[in-house]
Structure formats: C-alpha cells, structure tokens
Amino acid sequence: MKKIVSVILPTFNEEANIEKTLKRVLEQEKDLPGWQIDVVIVDDIRSSDNTDKIIQKLSRKDNRIYLIKAEPGLGVSLIEGHKFATAHLHPDILAQLDADGQVEPDVLVRLVKGIEEGFDFVIGSRLISGGRNKLSLSRRLFTLGSSLFCRLVMGPTNIKEFTNSARAFTPKIFKKINLDRLPWREKTFIIQPAFLNEMILAGAKYKEVPLIFKNRLEGYSKNKVFNYTYDVISYCLDVRLHKWGVNISLYKLSRRAKTLVKFSLVGAAGTTVDFLFYKIFINYFGFPPATSKGFSAEIAIINNFFLNNFWTFRYRKTKTNLWQKLGIFNLVSLGGLIIAVLIVKLLHNIYGDGFINLFGKLIAYNNFYFFATIIPVMIWNFTINHFITWRHQED
Ligand SMILES: Nc1nc2c(ncn2[C@@H]2O[C@H](COP(=O)(O)OP(=O)(O)OP(=O)(O)O)[C@@H](O)[C@H]2O)c(=O)[nH]1
Ligand SMILES: [Mg+2]
Structure with missing residues (x-):
C-alpha cells in the first residue's frame, strides 16, 4: 500500500494556471517512490472564472484530484482543505502549495523527505541556501523585511521564511494546533506566519528546505501587500506581548x-x-x-x-x-x-x-x-x- 501525501492548492480565479500546476504537482510522484499524491483544490466561492469547471473535468479522469469550494479568504481555503483531506483521504502527510505555478513543485519531494526524516513540520524556504526568490525587488524586500521582523519579534529566530505557503506537516501535529486562536478566517495572508507560530506553540519539530519561487504564470495577484504588512506587524507584536505575559489582543484591536x-x-x-x-x-x-x-x-x-x-x-x-x-x-x-x-x-x-x-x-x-x-x-x-x-x- 502506498502512503498518501495530500496537497492542498487554494485557488481564486486561477483558470489560466491550475491545469499546468496540477500536472506538475502530480508529476512529482516519480521522485517519491512509495507515495501517492492526492490533490485537493479549494476554490474560493468568489472565483468567477472557469477554475472549478476545469478541475471537475480533470477529476473525472483522475481519481487523485478533488475539488471543494470554500468561503472567501486564503486561510479558510487552506484550513478547510486540510480538514477535508484529514476526514476523507487518510493522509500520512498534509501539504500545501500555491496554485499559480510560482512554486517550483519539486519542493514537494523535499517537504515529504523532511517529514520522513522525523520532522513534524517542514517549511519551504526561499531564504536558505539552495532557495531562491525570483520576484520583483519590492516583493523581495517585503519577504526579507517580514522575515526579519517575524524572527526578531515573534520568533523562533532560527526560522528564515515565514510568509510563503509551501509547507508539509503530519496530521497528528495538525490536530494539536489551536484553531480557535489562529486567525484563519481573515481575508489577508496572515494565515502564513500565524499558522507557523501555532505549529511551534503546538510543539512541532521543524526544519526548512530550499524553495524556488518565481513570478506567477498567468492571472493576477490577490496579495494586498499593505494589508499583509500591517497584519504581520500587529500579529507579531501581539505574540511578543503574550510571550511577555501581557494579555492584550493587539492583533484584534489593530484590525478594528x-x-x-x-x-x-x-x-x-x-x-x-x-x-x-x-x-x-x-x-x-x-x-x-x-x-x-x-x-x-x-x-x-x-x-x-x-x-x-x-x-x-x-x-x-x-x-x-x-x-x-x-x-x-x-x-x-x-x-x-x-x-x-x-x-x-x-x-x-x-x-x-x-x-x-x-x-x-x-x-x-x-x-x-x-x-x-x-x-x-x-x-x-x-x-x-x-x-x-x-x-x-x-x-
Ligand atoms: N481559495 C482562495 N485562494 C486564494 C485566495 N487568495 C489567494 N488565493 C490563492 O493562493 C495562492 C497565492 O495567492 P497569490 O495571489 O498568488 O499571492 P502571491 O503569490 O503572494 O502573489 P503573486 O506573487 O502576485 O502571485 C494562489 O494560488 C491564489 O489563487 C483566497 O482568498 N481564496
Ligand atoms: Mg502567487
């Protein structure tokens, strides 16, 4: 019996990219002997293009492909995707990647190997040796700035990449994280550093593996950089205050x-x-x-x-x-x-x-x-x- 890694791909108007991304993700099976890759595409209910129709068509031909629809927001799609996979696919590993072709999918192989080595949580990282960030200067500055801020203010200091999506973890550690505290219903991308923080608080043994990230293939960005930066700053400060025993909900206050x-x-x-x-x-x-x-x-x-x-x-x-x-x-x-x-x-x-x-x-x-x-x-x-x-x- 093959082991299963279920990969969540969140989509919001990705009709131009999804088929190619899916194909490239599924291709990774050849470098993962003993593993089956199941893919759960979680399409935002606001998607107004043909993303879901393309997936429906593909899933009829390939039973490793699943489609669910989710309420607005990246966090909702990721968490609903992992919940769906846990409930229906009996995965040995839960993983997630972007659906727009920005992530070189061979990172999946390194993510799975990291879990096989005994880690609970493996993070794809552009900022470690072997990783690369091929985005524009302003986006690279955002990644570097948020990484520095997250490391110094929130911690842990030995993690370099906090704001990307390519990650894998065990279903066991996923069950342990405090979803009530995690701001997964927010519409910004705060889920990325916040999920990482909750993993650490749940006691995950973690490591980073190299990730190559380039410009999206087609379509448009849903990343609102000001909102994301604002949330990262207030979230990290909130975590820091709590670590010091100051129980102020700075993150919630700052959102208002x-x-x-x-x-x-x-x-x-x-x-x-x-x-x-x-x-x-x-x-x-x-x-x-x-x-x-x-x-x-x-x-x-x-x-x-x-x-x-x-x-x-x-x-x-x-x-x-x-x-x-x-x-x-x-x-x-x-x-x-x-x-x-x-x-x-x-x-x-x-x-x-x-x-x-x-x-x-x-x-x-x-x-x-x-x-x-x-x-x-x-x-x-x-x-x-x-x-x-x-x-x-x-x-
Ligand atoms: N379901 C769902 N998916 C989303 C949402 N926002 C973003 N996504 C998906 O999450 C992934 C990352 O979003 P992007 O818009 O590519 O953000 P980004 O990679 O930071 O920005 P670019 O570099 O310009 O692509 C893509 O696959 C999106 O389709 C959302 O609100 N709901
Ligand atoms: Mg993208």
Missing part, C-alpha cells in the same frame, strides 16, 4: 483600527502637502498666515480625497458617486478648514509675527500656528468622513 491607521497615513501625507503650500504662499506670495492656510488646506483636501477614495475606503459600498463624494468631502472638510483658519487667525492675533530661537535656529511663529491645527482638524475629519462620506450602506 486599520481604517483609522490608513486615514491617519493619508492625513500625514496631506499635512505634508498642506505645510509645503502654506510656506510657499507665505514666503513667495506674501500672503498672511490665515489666508495661506485657507488655500493650502483646500489643496490638501483634494489630495486627501483621492487618496482616501482609492485606498482607505476603497472597498466601502456607498450609494453616492465619485463627484458627489468629492462634494460631500469638500463640504465636511470645509468644517476642518474653518477650524484651522480660525486657529491660525486666533494665534496670529495673539502672538503676531516673530521667531523662536530653537537650538540656534530661528523658527517662525507661523510654523507653530500650522501645527496647532493638525490634531483638532484630524479628529473632525475622521469622525465626519467615517459617519457621512464613506458611510457603509447595505443594498
């Missing part, structure tokens, strides 16, 4: 604060634009501070509107169109603009024009007038835009 954090980043960008124009109007046009603030604030309002619309609140369903939203945003920002102009006017009336000597440098009072407006205006803007401009509306 995500919109506010994005809004604040846009606010910071807008403030820079605002300040630059404020100084230009004062220094080059000779406008008084309050007038300069009026003009620079309007420029910043337009800047912030577009950043918020296409980033912070991108996924909010609203009943208003772009121009209506711009109108509302301008109208509510007018409140912030009036607050800012009044603050500058008031401070200017009280303190007038002058300079402060700060460590030998002369700083104009008008700089301080500007900075005094930031926090009151931010509070006003977030509250109003959260509840009015991008208010979530059900259909």
Whole structure:
C-alpha cells in the first residue's frame, strides 16, 4: 500500500494556471517512490472564472484530484482543505502549495523527505541556501523585511521564511494546533506566519528546505501587500506581548483600527502637502498666515480625497458617486478648514509675527500656528468622513 501525501492548492480565479500546476504537482510522484499524491483544490466561492469547471473535468479522469469550494479568504481555503483531506483521504502527510505555478513543485519531494526524516513540520524556504526568490525587488524586500521582523519579534529566530505557503506537516501535529486562536478566517495572508507560530506553540519539530519561487504564470495577484504588512506587524507584536505575559489582543484591536491607521497615513501625507503650500504662499506670495492656510488646506483636501477614495475606503459600498463624494468631502472638510483658519487667525492675533530661537535656529511663529491645527482638524475629519462620506450602506 502506498502512503498518501495530500496537497492542498487554494485557488481564486486561477483558470489560466491550475491545469499546468496540477500536472506538475502530480508529476512529482516519480521522485517519491512509495507515495501517492492526492490533490485537493479549494476554490474560493468568489472565483468567477472557469477554475472549478476545469478541475471537475480533470477529476473525472483522475481519481487523485478533488475539488471543494470554500468561503472567501486564503486561510479558510487552506484550513478547510486540510480538514477535508484529514476526514476523507487518510493522509500520512498534509501539504500545501500555491496554485499559480510560482512554486517550483519539486519542493514537494523535499517537504515529504523532511517529514520522513522525523520532522513534524517542514517549511519551504526561499531564504536558505539552495532557495531562491525570483520576484520583483519590492516583493523581495517585503519577504526579507517580514522575515526579519517575524524572527526578531515573534520568533523562533532560527526560522528564515515565514510568509510563503509551501509547507508539509503530519496530521497528528495538525490536530494539536489551536484553531480557535489562529486567525484563519481573515481575508489577508496572515494565515502564513500565524499558522507557523501555532505549529511551534503546538510543539512541532521543524526544519526548512530550499524553495524556488518565481513570478506567477498567468492571472493576477490577490496579495494586498499593505494589508499583509500591517497584519504581520500587529500579529507579531501581539505574540511578543503574550510571550511577555501581557494579555492584550493587539492583533484584534489593530484590525478594528486599520481604517483609522490608513486615514491617519493619508492625513500625514496631506499635512505634508498642506505645510509645503502654506510656506510657499507665505514666503513667495506674501500672503498672511490665515489666508495661506485657507488655500493650502483646500489643496490638501483634494489630495486627501483621492487618496482616501482609492485606498482607505476603497472597498466601502456607498450609494453616492465619485463627484458627489468629492462634494460631500469638500463640504465636511470645509468644517476642518474653518477650524484651522480660525486657529491660525486666533494665534496670529495673539502672538503676531516673530521667531523662536530653537537650538540656534530661528523658527517662525507661523510654523507653530500650522501645527496647532493638525490634531483638532484630524479628529473632525475622521469622525465626519467615517459617519457621512464613506458611510457603509447595505443594498
Ligand atoms: N481559495 C482562495 N485562494 C486564494 C485566495 N487568495 C489567494 N488565493 C490563492 O493562493 C495562492 C497565492 O495567492 P497569490 O495571489 O498568488 O499571492 P502571491 O503569490 O503572494 O502573489 P503573486 O506573487 O502576485 O502571485 C494562489 O494560488 C491564489 O489563487 C483566497 O482568498 N481564496
Ligand atoms: Mg502567487
């Protein structure tokens, strides 16, 4: 009787890649004597292409291929896939790979051999000798940065690769991990480092094996790098705090604060634009501070509107169109603009024009007038835009 390794392939609109990936994964059997490879494709219910139809057709011809559908999110698909395999396929090893052809499938052979050597959890790694990451510079930087952050903040320090999917483990250790604590229903890719962390906490004996990773064959990326980075940072800090005995659910809190954090980043960008124009109007046009603030604030309002619309609140369903939203945003920002102009006017009336000597440098009072407006205006803007401009509306 052959032993079984079941390989989970999560798919979300992968019609252009899945057939080729499947073929290449199944081909690995020739380098795994004594093993049968079963493949479970877990297709996201949001897939709108022909991924599932292609699999259905292939599975009729090959009984090693299974298809299940899952709720949205990479974590849901991976966990549902492993649960399905455990319940129906009697696997000796559970494994997972990407379905878009990025992972060189020969890693499967090394993953299986690692388990055969007696490890519970084997991680495909681009960052060890023999591994390679052939992605763009920005993606390589993300991998390196998140690896460094995960190692130093979350641990363990002797693991190098935390954010990829190619892994294998025993069904025994899978049963031991705490699924209630694992954020597997999240829609970002946080499942990758979080699953690794839970494996370690479950006491897995682990090792890394080389993995070669290249650009996807076809189709488009579902990786939202900002969201992923944000989650990795808050998740790792959360784990660190718990290791120190501080029981704060930082990860959950940070998820709720995500919109506010994005809004604040846009606010910071807008403030820079605002300040630059404020100084230009004062220094080059000779406008008084309050007038300069009026003009620079309007420029910043337009800047912030577009950043918020296409980033912070991108996924909010609203009943208003772009121009209506711009109108509302301008109208509510007018409140912030009036607050800012009044603050500058008031401070200017009280303190007038002058300079402060700060460590030998002369700083104009008008700089301080500007900075005094930031926090009151931010509070006003977030509250109003959260509840009015991008208010979530059900259909
Ligand atoms: N079922 C399911 N699969 C997903 C989801 N998000 C991503 N996937 C699959 O998980 C794998 C990795 O996702 P990718 O979009 O390729 O992410 P990535 O490899 O970091 O990004 P690229 O380098 O641009 O490909 C692919 O096989 C996707 O089809 C999801 O929400 N549900
Ligand atoms: Mg990919």
